[in-house]
Amino acid sequence: TRSLFSKTFEQIRENFNMVFTRLFEGGKADLVLLDERNILESGIEIKARPPGRTLKSISLLSGGEKALTAIALLFGIFMVKPSPFCVLDEIDAALDEANISRFTRVLVEFAKKSQFIIVTHNRGTIEASDTMYGVTMEESGVSKLVSVKFAQEEIERQRRKSS
Amino acid sequence: TRSLFSKTFEQIRENFNMVFTRLFEGGKADLVLLDERNILESGIEIKARPPGRTLKSISLLSGGEKALTAIALLFGIFMVKPSPFCVLDEIDAALDEANISRFTRVLVEFAKKSQFIIVTHNRGTIEASDTMYGVTMEESGVSKLVSVKFAQEEIERQRRKSS
Amino acid sequence: MYFKNLVMQGFKSFADETKLEFEPGLTAIVGPNGCGKSNISDAIRWTLGEQRPTALRLSKMEDIIFSGSEARKPLGMAEVSLTVTNEDKKLPIEFTEVTITRRLFQSGESEYYINKAPVRLKDIQELFMDTGLGSSTYSLIEQGKIELILSSKPEDRRFLFEEAA
Amino acid sequence: MYFKNLVMQGFKSFADETKLEFEPGLTAIVGPNGCGKSNISDAIRWTLGEQRPTALRLSKMEDIIFSGSEARKPLGMAEVSLTVTNEDKKLPIEFTEVTITRRLFQSGESEYYINKAPVRLKDIQELFMDTGLGSSTYSLIEQGKIELILSSKPEDRRFLFEEAA
Numbered sequence: 001t002r003s004l005f006s007k008t009f010e011q012i013r014e015n016f017n018m019v020f021t022r023l024f025e026g027g028k029a030d031l032v033l034l035d036e037r038n039i040l041e042s043g044i045e046i047k048a049r050p051p052g053r054t055l056k057s058i059s060l061l062s063g064g065e066k067a068l069t070a071i072a073l074l075f076g077i078f079m080v081k082p083s084p085f086c087v088l089d090e091i092d093a094a095l096d097e098a099n100i101s102r103f104t105r106v107l108v109e110f111a112k113k114s115q116f117i118i119v120t121h122n123r124g125t126i127e128a129s130d131t132m133y134g135v136t137m138e139e140s141g142v143s144k145l146v147s148v149k150f151a152q153e154e155i156e157r158q159r160r161k162s163s
Numbered sequence: 164t165r166s167l168f169s170k171t172f173e174q175i176r177e178n179f180n181m182v183f184t185r186l187f188e189g190g191k192a193d194l195v196l197l198d199e200r201n202i203l204e205s206g207i208e209i210k211a212r213p214p215g216r217t218l219k220s221i222s223l224l225s226g227g228e229k230a231l232t233a234i235a236l237l238f239g240i241f242m243v244k245p246s247p248f249c250v251l252d253e254i255d256a257a258l259d260e261a262n263i264s265r266f267t268r269v270l271v272e273f274a275k276k277s278q279f280i281i282v283t284h285n286r287g288t289i290e291a292s293d294t295m296y297g298v299t300m301e302e303s304g305v306s307k308l309v310s311v312k313f314a315q316e317e318i319e320r321q322r323r324k325s326s
Numbered sequence: 327m328y329f330k331n332l333v334m335q336g337f338k339s340f341a342d343e344t345k346l347e348f349e350p351g352l353t354a355i356v357g358p359n360g361c362g363k364s365n366i367s368d369a370i371r372w373t374l375g376e377q378r379p380t381a382l383r384l385s386k387m388e389d390i391i392f393s394g395s396e397a398r399k400p401l402g403m404a405e406v407s408l409t410v411t412n413e414d415k416k417l418p419i420e421f422t423e424v425t426i427t428r429r430l431f432q433s434g435e436s437e438y439y440i441n442k443a444p445v446r447l448k449d450i451q452e453l454f455m456d457t458g459l460g461s462s463t464y465s466l467i468e469q470g471k472i473e474l475i476l477s478s479k480p481e482d483r484r485f486l487f488e489e490a491a
Numbered sequence: 492m493y494f495k496n497l498v499m500q501g502f503k504s505f506a507d508e509t510k511l512e513f514e515p516g517l518t519a520i521v522g523p524n525g526c527g528k529s530n531i532s533d534a535i536r537w538t539l540g541e542q543r544p545t546a547l548r549l550s551k552m553e554d555i556i557f558s559g560s561e562a563r564k565p566l567g568m569a570e571v572s573l574t575v576t577n578e579d580k581k582l583p584i585e586f587t588e589v590t591i592t593r594r595l596f597q598s599g600e601s602e603y604y605i606n607k608a609p610v611r612l613k614d615i616q617e618l619f620m621d622t623g624l625g626s627s628t629y630s631l632i633e634q635g636k637i638e639l640i641l642s643s644k645p646e647d648r649r650f651l652f653e654e655a656a
């Protein structure tokens with residue numbers, strides 16, 4: 001229905017800007033309905049300006065900036081109608097160290113109200129998590145879940161190995 | 164021309180399998196012309212089987228396996244007609260630590276005959292490189308190249324910070 | 327509503343029965359390339375009623391059954407069970423604990439259960455419909471797909487907004 | 492053939508004149524998200540004759556000119572020069588050192604030079620045509636695009652094979 005969509009859209013728009021400015025520590029983001037008179041079918045344009053830059057087409061954003069902007073929008077939508085459970089597969093892959101820590105600060109807050117599962121290779125994300133499961137393929141071609149404690153030791157071993 | 168393409172195709176096919184088995188430490192890869200009678204227009208199918216697995220559609224491969232397979236194919240094509248200069252932007256993003264070291268071993272070999280530039284966030288790739296350039300944006304919105312020595316110190320500082 | 331556990335058998339690379347207990351808060355799933363992490367996320371998506379093979383990285387749905395390895399024969403069936411608590415009755419069903427099970431046989435036949443009672447796929451999809459866990463959703467993000475919302479056409483990205491409405 | 496250096500000015504986020512000296516072997520370009528690393532790779536691609544705005548992440552070619560920041564005004568021109576040695580005469584041209592320069596003005600006008608002599612874009616593209624550095628090539632891989640060769644249709648991926656033939 002028109003008014004339901006309109007109300008939801010406004011909420012998402014507000015949330016998007018709020019999460020964006022938290023993840024980018026500044027800047028501004030917006031959502032624009034391309035056809036104001038036909039909101040039930042109109043396309044939605046995304047505007048995003050990291051701090052210190054001038055507003056340009058989002059195609060010009062860097063790989064990491066695009067990922068962070070997409071994450072801000074997804075969280076913005078999620079806030080309107082949070083699902084009890086969320087599975088994210090390597091959405092942090094393009095983020096550098098500084099952005100990982102801003103991302104995990106927001107992620108941890110969301111994880112207080114819903115269960116979040118994130119598949120990740122990133123040390124910062126792993127450190128921010130409450131629980132960790134390791135998956136291995138000792139026997140080739142067959143996956144096995146390893147105990148959390150073992151995974152924790154594995155991470156420690158990796159950390160010592162790379163320092 | 165038919166025979167030129169056919170000859171090139173066979174070389175790429177052979178190279179692809181060779182680089183693939185080096186990067187995966189086993190397994191097998193192949194290229195198949197879908198229409199043998201029309202090789203100047205035929206589509207090309209990619210088959211890839213990591214070690215220990217059974218051969219299935221390449222869509223089932225994991226993110227890291229797909230990246231490594233694509234890298235093997237690209238290097239296979241490159242070997243036929245090496246360009247003097249190659250620019251790779253974050254092609255190692257999906258690779259785990261073990262795959263990064265196999266990848267860099269092959270990359271370093273190729274870099275002996277051509278100049279390779281790789282944009283990367285990965286420590287293993289950075290350690291394998293001969294030269295490093297840092298890019299910063301101290302003044303927001305304006306990029307600046309920093310001296311190699313400074314970038315080296317920055318990496319050392321990052322390394323000490325995360326251990 | 328709270329997710330309790332996931333049990334997989336014969337599902338993609340999880341040949342043997344594997345149980346994953348869910349905890350509150352943030353859980354990280356780690357491991358080397360190709361070990362099976364994304365397959366776990368596929369299992370959750372499949373059990374909630376995903377019908378598009380491409381959303382599960384398959385060319386056809388039967389490819390979801392463990393197809394063998396060097397040391398093992400292919401299996402004839404894939405089965406995944408997802409157990410959730412339903413104290414807050416967020417799921418429109420009487421039970422305080424709900425286990426949904428989905429099976430696919432090599433023959434192409436499918437079976438679906440809610441708390442051991444045979445149901446249709448539609449019943450499972452409708453059960454989760456209002457929770458934000460419907461299949462084209464903002465709460466299950468596939469690997470490599472995060473940027474799609476930015477690069478997609480303005481009309482194509484609407485569905486996520488509509489899902490939240 | 493050996494790449495000697497790249498000089499950028501007014502190109503995307505490189506507002507000030509920036510010179511990058513190329514070394515033999517493997518060079519890593521590092522830095523935080525959004526600092527300008529991929530813009531360097533765009534500069535090389537653009538100078539070699541790339542004409543598709545999408546291959547440079549632009550909606551229109553004029554967006555390639557530094558468009559200002561909080562502290563700086565936009566510039567009126569983008570210019571990039573690429574200098575290569577040509578001792579082995581791999582480039583079909585008499586010089587042992589070749590500098591190609593490409594300029595784009597806010598007005599939409601373009602200028603191209605080879606060793607300071609004005610030429611057409613076509614001349615630059617043809618110069619590099621047989622080196623494996625043509626614009627839809629296997630030696631310039633854009634960020635996020637590595638998997639495209641696997642996910643593309645069988646007919647679409649042919650061009651890389653043809654490029655090497």
Ligand SMILES: Nc1ncnc2c1ncn2[C@@H]1O[C@H](COP(=O)(O)OP(=O)(O)OP(=O)(O)O)[C@@H](O)[C@H]1O
Pocket residue numbers: 141213216219223224225226227228257337338339357358359360361362363364365366389390391392393394469
């Ligand atoms: N039906 C099947 N039978 C057996 N193995 C399968 C089946 N389907 C997928 N696989 C295997 O599962 C592996 C992929 O697992 P998955 O995508 O979960 O990896 P991942 O842990 O997410 O890795 P990455 O970190 O690279 O993303 C592939 O090697 C594939 O061969």
Ligand SMILES: Nc1ncnc2c1ncn2[C@@H]1O[C@H](COP(=O)(O)OP(=O)(O)OP(=O)(O)O)[C@@H](O)[C@H]1O
Pocket residue numbers: 050053056060061062063064065094304502503504522523524525526527528529530531554555556557558559634
């Ligand atoms: N014409 C322009 N004028 C000013 N700034 C620009 C222009 N074009 C692009 N930029 C800026 O350049 C930045 C992107 O740079 P680039 O893509 O090189 O980042 P990167 O270092 O590759 O980052 P990542 O690690 O995230 O991929 C963006 O923030 C964008 O705003």
Ligand SMILES: [Mg+2]
Pocket residue numbers: 089225226227363364365469
């Ligand atoms: Mg994966």
Ligand SMILES: [Mg+2]
Pocket residue numbers: 062063064252528529530634
């Ligand atoms: Mg980049």
